[in-house]
Amino acid sequence: xxxxxxxxxxxxxxxxxxxxxxxxxxxxxxxxxxxxxxxxxxxxxxxxxxxxxxxxxxxxxxxxxxxxxxxxxxxxxxxxxxxxxxxxxxxxxxxxxxxxxxxxxxxxxxxxxxxxxxxxxxxxxxxxxxxxxxxxxxxxxxxxxxxxxxxxxxxxxxxxxxxxxxxxxxxxxxxxxxx
Amino acid sequence: xxxxxxxxxxxxxxxxxxxxxxxxxxxxxxxxxxxxxxxxxxxxxxxxxxxxxxxxxxxxxxxxxxxxxxxxxxxxxxxxxxxxxxxxxxxxxxxxxxxxxxxxxxxxxxxxxxxxxxxxxxxxxxxxxxxxxxxxxxxxxxxxxxxxxxxxxxxxxxxxxxxxxxxxxxxxxxxxxxxxxxxxxxxxxxxxxxxxxxxxxxxxxxxxxxxxxxxxxxxxxxxxxxxxxxxxxxxxxxxxxxxxxxxxxxxxxxxxxxxxxxxxxxxxxxxxxxxxxxxxxxxxxxxxxxxxxxxxxxxxxxxxxxxxxxxxxxxxxxxxxxxxxxxxxxxxxxxxxxxxxxxxxxxxxxxxxxxxxxxxxxxxxxxxxxxxxxxxxxxxxxxxxxxxxxxxxxxxxxxxxxxxxxxxxxxxxxxxxxxxxxxxxxxxxxxxxxxxxxxxxxxxxxxxxxxxxxxxxxxxxxxxxxxxxxxxxxxxxxxxxxxxxxxxxxxxxxxxxxxxxxxxxxxxxxxxxxxxxxxxxxxxxxxxxxxxxxxxxxxxxxxxxxxxxxxxxxxxxxxxxxxxxxxxxxxxxxxxxxxxxxxxxxxxxxxxxxxxxxxxxxxxxxxxxxxxxxxxxxxxxxxxxxxxxxxxxxxxxxxxxxxxxxxxxxxxxxxxxxxxxxxxxxxxxxxxxxxxxxxxxxxxxxxxxxxxxxxxxxxxxxxxxxxxxxxxxxxxxxxxxxxxxxxxxxxxxxxxxxxxxxxx
Numbered sequence: 077x078x079x080x081x082x083x084x085x086x087x088x089x090x091x092x093x094x095x096x097x098x099x100x101x102x103x104x105x106x107x108x109x110x111x112x113x114x115x116x117x118x119x120x121x122x123x124x125x126x127x128x129x130x131x132x133x134x135x136x137x138x139x140x141x142x143x144x145x146x147x148x149x150x151x152x153x154x155x156x157x158x159x160x161x162x163x164x165x166x167x168x169x170x171x172x173x174x175x176x177x178x179x180x181x182x183x184x185x186x187x188x189x190x191x192x193x194x195x196x197x198x199x200x201x202x203x204x205x206x207x208x209x210x211x212x213x214x215x216x217x218x219x220x221x222x223x224x225x226x227x228x229x230x231x232x233x234x235x236x237x238x239x240x241x242x243x244x245x246x247x248x249x250x251x252x253x254x255x
Numbered sequence: 256x257x258x259x260x261x262x263x264x265x266x267x268x269x270x271x272x273x274x275x276x277x278x279x280x281x282x283x284x285x286x287x288x289x290x291x292x293x294x295x296x297x298x299x300x301x302x303x304x305x306x307x308x309x310x311x312x313x314x315x316x317x318x319x320x321x322x323x324x325x326x327x328x329x330x331x332x333x334x335x336x337x338x339x340x341x342x343x344x345x346x347x348x349x350x351x352x353x354x355x356x357x358x359x360x361x362x363x364x365x366x367x368x369x370x371x372x373x374x375x376x377x378x379x380x381x382x383x384x385x386x387x388x389x390x391x392x393x394x395x396x397x398x399x400x401x402x403x404x405x406x407x408x409x410x411x412x413x414x415x416x417x418x419x420x421x422x423x424x425x426x427x428x429x430x431x432x433x434x435x436x437x438x439x440x441x442x443x444x445x446x447x448x449x450x451x452x453x454x455x456x457x458x459x460x461x462x463x464x465x466x467x468x469x470x471x472x473x474x475x476x477x478x479x480x481x482x483x484x485x486x487x488x489x490x491x492x493x494x495x496x497x498x499x500x501x502x503x504x505x506x507x508x509x510x511x512x513x514x515x516x517x518x519x520x521x522x523x524x525x526x527x528x529x530x531x532x533x534x535x536x537x538x539x540x541x542x543x544x545x546x547x548x549x550x551x552x553x554x555x556x557x558x559x560x561x562x563x564x565x566x567x568x569x570x571x572x573x574x575x576x577x578x579x580x581x582x583x584x585x586x587x588x589x590x591x592x593x594x595x596x597x598x599x600x601x602x603x604x605x606x607x608x609x610x611x612x613x614x615x616x617x618x619x620x621x622x623x624x625x626x627x628x629x630x631x632x633x634x635x636x637x638x639x640x641x642x643x644x645x646x647x648x649x650x651x652x653x654x655x656x657x658x659x660x661x662x663x664x665x666x667x668x669x670x671x672x673x674x675x676x677x678x679x680x681x682x683x684x685x686x687x688x689x690x691x692x693x694x695x696x697x698x699x700x701x702x703x704x705x706x707x708x709x710x711x712x713x714x715x716x717x718x719x720x721x722x723x724x725x726x727x728x729x730x731x732x733x734x735x736x737x738x739x740x741x742x743x744x745x746x747x748x749x750x751x752x753x754x755x756x757x758x759x760x761x762x763x764x765x766x767x768x769x770x771x772x773x774x775x776x777x778x779x780x781x782x783x784x785x786x787x788x789x790x791x792x793x794x795x796x797x798x799x800x801x802x803x804x805x806x807x808x809x810x811x812x813x814x815x816x817x818x819x820x821x822x823x824x825x826x827x828x829x830x831x832x833x834x835x836x837x838x839x840x841x842x843x844x845x846x847x848x849x850x851x852x853x854x855x856x857x858x859x860x861x862x863x864x865x866x867x868x869x870x871x872x873x874x875x876x877x878x879x880x881x882x883x884x885x886x887x888x889x890x891x892x893x894x895x896x897x898x899x900x901x902x903x904x905x906x907x908x909x910x911x912x913x914x915x916x917x918x919x920x921x922x923x924x925x926x927x928x929x930x931x932x933x934x935x936x937x938x939x940x941x942x943x944x945x946x947x948x949x950x951x952x953x954x955x956x957x958x959x960x961x962x963x964x965x966x967x968x969x970x971x972x973x974x975x976x977x978x979x980x981x982x983x984x985x986x987x988x989x990x991x992x993x994x995x996x997x998x999x
Contacts, residue, residue: 111964114945114964115965115966118938118941118945118965126944126945127945127949128945128946128948128949128950128961128964129961129964130950132957132961132963132964138949139949140949141948141949156949
């Protein structure tokens with residue numbers, strides 16, 4: 077009996093380890109790295125996260141969307157974020173802000189700034205847009221209450237009822253505006 | 256006053272005339288002498304009816320004296336005039352005869368009558384000709400006058416009759432006698448002035464004769480060049496005739512040569528043109544017959560140099576192609592081979608390639624629109640063509656593909672483009688056929704992709720006796736590498752390596768644990784997309800698979816086997832109570848029969864569930880195989896049972912015992928280029944989804960411009976619109992006021 081089989085290339089589409097599969101940036105071509113990241117992101121079907129360049133002319137300015145993970149207090153809510161890539165990306169982390177007001181211990185409710193280690197001192201060139209988005213999504217459910225940007229939220233975290241009220245108070249649903 | 260003046264004038268004139276006639280003779284004796292001389296002269300010259308018996312004219316002393324007198328009185332011109340008016344008054348005699356002859360001719364259509372008529376008219380003319388002693392001027396005036404009158408009385412029908420007569424002089428006749436006779440009639444024609452008057456008519460007879468001969472001898476004769484034999488024929492037949500017509504006054508060879516250079520080259524041109532027109536009409540079939548029609552092509556080449564018919568040739572060929580080749584009824588392979596033949600033929604006719612460029616353009620454009628062109632070319636490249644009618648000459652050494660060359664002006668042999676080359680003419684150096692075919696498309700990537708698919712099919716279909724076929728494929732790829740370059744065929748290289756590797760891996764695994772499975776292990780990344788299958792193998796087949804997988808994982812821990820169960824073949828041996836059935840079947844068929852070893856009766860639905868196959872038609876096909884082999888029998892609607900005991904058809908069943916049935920193994924389903932395009936569109940859909948998620952509703956043109964982030968996106972906005980419309984029908988998106996939005 078003869079059978080034909082295909083052996084897969086080493087697995088590389090797992091969510092967390094995907095960084096390893098991201099192509100190295102070609103010398104001097106950040107845009108190339110970004111477009112290949114876009115391709116990877118589009119083709120991976122990670123639920124609840126997505127991002128896309130804001131304009132066709134500029135690859136360095138993206139808009140992202142994160143859905144609150146099911147089973148967390150943010151379930152059912154969708155947050156829009158902005159991602160600005162520096163010219164020396166990926167050696168420097170992109171600047172990420174919540175555009176939708178997000179009541180969260182590690183998010184500044186006014187400016188939308190985020191306190192996440194991999195976006196600051198723990199940044200590494202092997203991270204990608206996809207890993208950032210996944211990290212942010214998990215941050216929603218598991219805040220780091222030790223270093224809060226929003227102390228009120230941090231203190232309120234243990235009382236879900238009150239916390240939920242605060243979230244709903246600040247939350248504004250997305251509008252389908254044309255960018 | 257006036258009256259007196261007039262009277263004086265008349266008187267002077269009268270005196271003048273009188274003195275002239277009277278020759279200063281006394282009285283009117285001079286006048287009488289003149290009058291007598293006039294009578295003698297006019298009587299001598301008087302045209303006579305040749306039908307009446309006449310005494311021969313005699314140029315006597317008296318006549319000479321009379322003419323002398325008239326000459327002295329300066330009355331010769333008047334004498335001529337009188338003579339001519341007499342001729343005119345008698346011309347009705349000739350006219351009567353001519354009319355008579357013409358009536359006879361119209362009844363009989365015998366050119367002999369016309370020639371008789373010509374001779375007769377000539378007799379009249381000779382009869383009336385004034386004696387040479389009267390001087391050349393007198394004669395030429397007469398001839399002129401006679402000819403003019405003759406032409407005026409000839410009826411309209413004469414020219415066609417005359418044409419027939421001329422043609423009869425060209426008709427194949429006995430030599431010798433005919434020639435002498437010819438000579439006589441031509442000199443008669445000349446005397447009557449017919450040759451000058453009917454020159455174009457005579458020439459047209461010559462042309463028509465040449466035309467007829469060319470059409471008779473050359474039509475359909477493409478094997479040998481016909482130009483030289485035809486020229487020989489012209490020398491033998493037409494030139495002697497021409498000498499009659501044009502060479503009457505030729506005395507020296509010098510003159511003869513001059514005549515042939517003028518008239519002869521005109522006839523030669525006509526011959527070349529006729530042949531050229533003929534070949535132009537036949538060109539399509541000549542190309543079909545190539546290389547047996549090389550002679551005709553050489554003729555055509557030579558004729559085209561003489562006659563400017565290149566445009567006509569291009570037009571005729573293009574029209575023939577449009578009518579006979581470039582339509583849906585023609586097979587792509589056929590079009591390709593005709594194209595290749597056209598290339599070869601036109602290279603003979605026109606080495607610089609201008610004609611080819613003009614003719615090839617529509618074919619290339621048409622081929623570009625055909626979906627299976629690439630496949631046909633590639634199949635031919637790798638020698639997959641069953642017809643054995645390879646486009647490529649085996650003896651032609653493979654060469655790298657040539658890009659359109661930039662003109663090298665430092666080349667000492669450089670030649671300017673031919674005069675009729677269009678502005679977009681690219682000097683197509685006589686490169687090899689494959690380069691030309693590949694250049695139909697802008698990029699050779701298409702070919703490489705198609706080659707990959709074809710190779711995949713052939714490798715997977717190679718079956719058990721692989722090594723030979725794999726070797727053959729390797730050789731093919733090596734040859735193609737020379738053409739397409741090493742880098743382009745890297746993928747094919749990997750595919751071939753997979754085949755040898757899987758053999759090695761298989762050997763290793765067999766040594767660890769013998770298995771009946773011998774898989775071909777392919778690297779997904781480098782093979783064209785293969786249709787995946789959802790068939791689940793039941794029973795012992797599943798166990799075999801799992802065992803193999805386990806061994807494989809031990810051997811190559813970093814790799815994972817994914818079975819493409821639907822490909823390949825299974826050699827099964829089925830033992831029944833009364834017989835053994837052997838068969839080579841597809842895996843699905845094996846899976847179906849395996850189920851029946853669990854229980855002897857299954858419904859189609861249950862089988863489908865167990866093998867995980869949702870398409871009922873494929874499944875019933877598999878079941879039918881077993882029905883045909885007499886292994887299963889239908890037991891009601893959609894229910895099948897095993898026939899442990901053969902169903903009575905002993906003889907037939909026995910057949911199966913000994914003869915392993917080969918089930919036709921179909922070509923492995925490799926995803927075609929079209930399917931790959933659909934696959935690509937799926938990628939683009941991801942991008943569209945991504946942008947609509949993050950940017951909200953977008954108009955179509957924004958989507959189009961944003962899609963440039965997707966690698967290789969090359970659709971037009973119209974195609975995109977069609978795609979979005981399809982997505983809307985599937986409720987994936989909604990559109991309002993031209994803004995597209997994801998349907999959540």
